[in-house]
Amino acid sequence: MSLNTVALLRAANEARGLSMDAVHACSSGHLGLPLGCAEIGAVLFGHALSYDPAEPRWLNRDRFVLSAGHGSMFLYGWLHLAGYPQLTIEELKRFRAYGSHTPGHPESFETAGVECTTGPLGQGVANAVGIAMSQKMAAARFNAGSILDNHVVCLAGDGCLQEGVAAEASSLAGHLRLDNFILIYDSNDVTLDAMACASQSEDTAKRYEAYGFRVQTVDGNDPVAFLAAYESAKAAAGQPQLIVARTVIGKGIPEVAGTAKAHGEGGAKFIDAARKGLGLPETHFFVSPETRAYFEAHQKALAGRHAEWKTRFEAWKTANPAHAQALADCVAGIVPADLLEKIPAFPADSKIATRKAGSDVLQPIAAAVPSLIGGSADLYGSTLNYIQSDKDLTPENWGGRNIRFGIREHAMAAILNGFAYDGLFRPSGATFLVFADYARPSIRIAALSKLPVLYIFTHDSIGVGEDGPTHQPVETVAGLRVIPGLDVIRPADPEETAGAFAAALQRTNGPTLIALTRQAVPMLNEISVQQRREGVLKGGYVAVRETGPLKLILMGAGSELQHAVAAARELGDGVRVVSIPCMSRFEAQTAEYRESVLPSSCRRRVAIEAGVPDSWSRYVGLDGKVVGISRFGLSAPGNKVMEFFGMNSQTVVAAAQSLG
Numbered sequence: 001m002s003l004n005t006v007a008l009l010r011a012a013n014e015a016r017g018l019s020m021d022a023v024h025a026c027s028s029g030h031l032g033l034p035l036g037c038a039e040i041g042a043v044l045f046g047h048a049l050s051y052d053p054a055e056p057r058w059l060n061r062d063r064f065v066l067s068a069g070h071g072s073m074f075l076y077g078w079l080h081l082a083g084y085p086q087l088t089i090e091e092l093k094r095f096r097a098y099g100s101h102t103p104g105h106p107e108s109f110e111t112a113g114v115e116c117t118t119g120p121l122g123q124g125v126a127n128a129v130g131i132a133m134s135q136k137m138a139a140a141r142f143n144a145g146s147i148l149d150n151h152v153v154c155l156a157g158d159g160c161l162q163e164g165v166a167a168e169a170s171s172l173a174g175h176l177r178l179d180n181f182i183l184i185y186d187s188n189d190v191t192l193d194a195m196a197c198a199s200q201s202e203d204t205a206k207r208y209e210a211y212g213f214r215v216q217t218v219d220g221n222d223p224v225a226f227l228a229a230y231e232s233a234k235a236a237a238g239q240p241q242l243i244v245a246r247t248v249i250g251k252g253i254p255e256v257a258g259t260a261k262a263h264g265e266g267g268a269k270f271i272d273a274a275r276k277g278l279g280l281p282e283t284h285f286f287v288s289p290e291t292r293a294y295f296e297a298h299q300k301a302l303a304g305r306h307a308e309w310k311t312r313f314e315a316w317k318t319a320n321p322a323h324a325q326a327l328a329d330c331v332a333g334i335v336p337a338d339l340l341e342k343i344p345a346f347p348a349d350s351k352i353a354t355r356k357a358g359s360d361v362l363q364p365i366a367a368a369v370p371s372l373i374g375g376s377a378d379l380y381g382s383t384l385n386y387i388q389s390d391k392d393l394t395p396e397n398w399g400g401r402n403i404r405f406g407i408r409e410h411a412m413a414a415i416l417n418g419f420a421y422d423g424l425f426r427p428s429g430a431t432f433l434v435f436a437d438y439a440r441p442s443i444r445i446a447a448l449s450k451l452p453v454l455y456i457f458t459h460d461s462i463g464v465g466e467d468g469p470t471h472q473p474v475e476t477v478a479g480l481r482v483i484p485g486l487d488v489i490r491p492a493d494p495e496e497t498a499g500a501f502a503a504a505l506q507r508t509n510g511p512t513l514i515a516l517t518r519q520a521v522p523m524l525n526e527i528s529v530q531q532r533r534e535g536v537l538k539g540g541y542v543a544v545r546e547t548g549p550l551k552l553i554l555m556g557a558g559s560e561l562q563h564a565v566a567a568a569r570e571l572g573d574g575v576r577v578v579s580i581p582c583m584s585r586f587e588a589q590t591a592e593y594r595e596s597v598l599p600s601s602c603r604r605r606v607a608i609e610a611g612v613p614d615s616w617s618r619y620v621g622l623d624g625k626v627v628g629i630s631r632f633g634l635s636a637p638g639n640k641v642m643e644f645f646g647m648n649s650q651t652v653v654a655a656a657q658s659l660g
Helices: 005-026 032-036 038-048 069-082 089-093 123-141 158-162 164-175 204-211 223-235 268-277 289-319 321-332 354-368 409-422 433-448 476-481 494-506 529-538 558-571 583-587 591-597 613-620 638-644 649-657
Strands: 063-066 152-157 181-187 214-219 241-246 351-353 372-376 402-404 426-432 454-458 487-489 512-515 520-522 541-544 552-556 575-579 605-608 625-627
Touching: 005 032, 005 038, 005 069, 005 089, 005 223, 005 268, 005 289, 032 038, 032 069, 038 069, 038 223, 038 289, 063 069, 063 123, 069 089, 069 289, 123 152, 123 158, 123 164, 123 181, 123 321, 123 409, 123 433, 152 158, 158 164, 158 181, 164 204, 164 409, 181 204, 181 223, 204 214, 204 241, 214 223, 223 241, 289 321, 351 354, 354 372, 354 454, 354 494, 372 409, 409 426, 409 433, 426 433, 433 454, 433 476, 433 512, 476 487, 476 613, 487 494, 487 583, 494 512, 494 529, 520 558, 529 541, 529 583, 541 558, 541 591, 552 558, 552 613, 552 649, 558 575, 558 605, 558 649, 583 591, 605 613, 605 649, 613 625, 625 649
Parallel strands: 063 152, 152 181, 181 241, 214 241, 372 402, 372 426, 426 454, 454 512, 487 512, 552 575, 552 605, 605 625
Antiparallel strands: 351 520, 541 575
């Protein structure tokens, strides 16, 4: 189909008008990208991308990710023109308003057609890499190359490409020769504060060539030139693609175009003159009948292509029934209800680290949940989360379930989000717990977007030992627990570890982080296997019930629960031990259940955990005590460090006795 340049240039200017009107109406937002990239949007949504507004999630659509999410009106405007039912003109008028489908930055769970929640710069680039990897993996695993031939297109600006997460992800994309990934760099020489030359002087094109990308540079405001570059990128094989699109930020508002003032809403006060200059009428939120007709015809053409694909898809299903069923199971996110039963019990005399227990649990879990994939930030030998029945994902083996992310923790987390956004696989990734801070921005977005990502983070406390305080997380667990929507599970022994993995895989409305030990821990055989496993599912449970009237509650999580159990034995009758491996899951239980575990009538309470004590205040109350650590660790053997900080039963006993 030839390019209707006249229609697309008209649509570009009308899209500029929509963005100006929306930003002006709420006196808030970012005009620079929507105006500067309008011709790019016209070519993509009016000609080049494969999508169907009637079925926004169809499997073989091209995925478009706006990494520079501050330019959200770009996406909303083009989704409106493209015919996505949710993005009515009224929704554009409600830009950034309470309850609208046009929030300040795109949110995947809020608006159909938005593939990823973006805004924190650079993460969208990594999300798009994850989606592209997911599609390559699906095509390979399900012998579906004939039906999964889409592309993942990401629009990013200088801010995105300055962020380290984009560099990490781009480096991996180049290494993997991810040739279904097209990155469009909106190169306009401007950042928020100043001209880009104030903070960068690199040659971005050469940097991406060094990563392994094929690079083209074009005039992004010339639709013919841009389409030629885009079609060339689609046709290329063996490399990811970068299109450096030279644009004028804020194009259409002469007073600010090409300057840093165009980035935000600075040009909104000039929109009346700007609209006139663009040939737009005085009527705000204007879309011409000609543009409506063009996109209605385009929508019908896209629906026709989708229908043709469905015919191919049905033929593929007939020829590949087993693969078709496996793909359907992945799309449905099927996880066996009896997952815990598929994990063999551990020998009662086991004394292993929970990271090793996690490895043992992972193998039957991976067999029962074929959609589960895993990766590690260059630490498989320590995190022990390799799926042993499978192989590495490589350019020669896209079906592999084990991803070597390299030392790229933030990109790993953002790429896992990309897999989760795509919705075919259950992604997991591993590193040391202390490096969660490198991944935290993407973990936060996973929680915000309700993505079922699994983090298997090991070396969870001062028990790390000789590596010293740089590698001993004392504040990390508490800091992660405060992220809304993130389940942080710190299991106490191998059986609780089994429960943790089952809880994570059965959860579909948000991410789970399992914090595992480096050091060996004893089996807590005083507690039944069923109690330990099912107790984790509830987040907290009575581990050891008191004999006689309840006088004292001891509680803990992770490797320190053993000390609460030992202290209870020493303290005698009337002592209850409560395990709380996951506070958020426990808080989600009914008030009646929580009261049955932690009865409010018993105010004598002691908690122990090898970390900052803040998390436990809600459970011990004003009358109780927390045995914790309020400083950084030290370098020594792990058992010596634990003893130095009083992580033992004697300290728990002393704390209990001090309560009077």
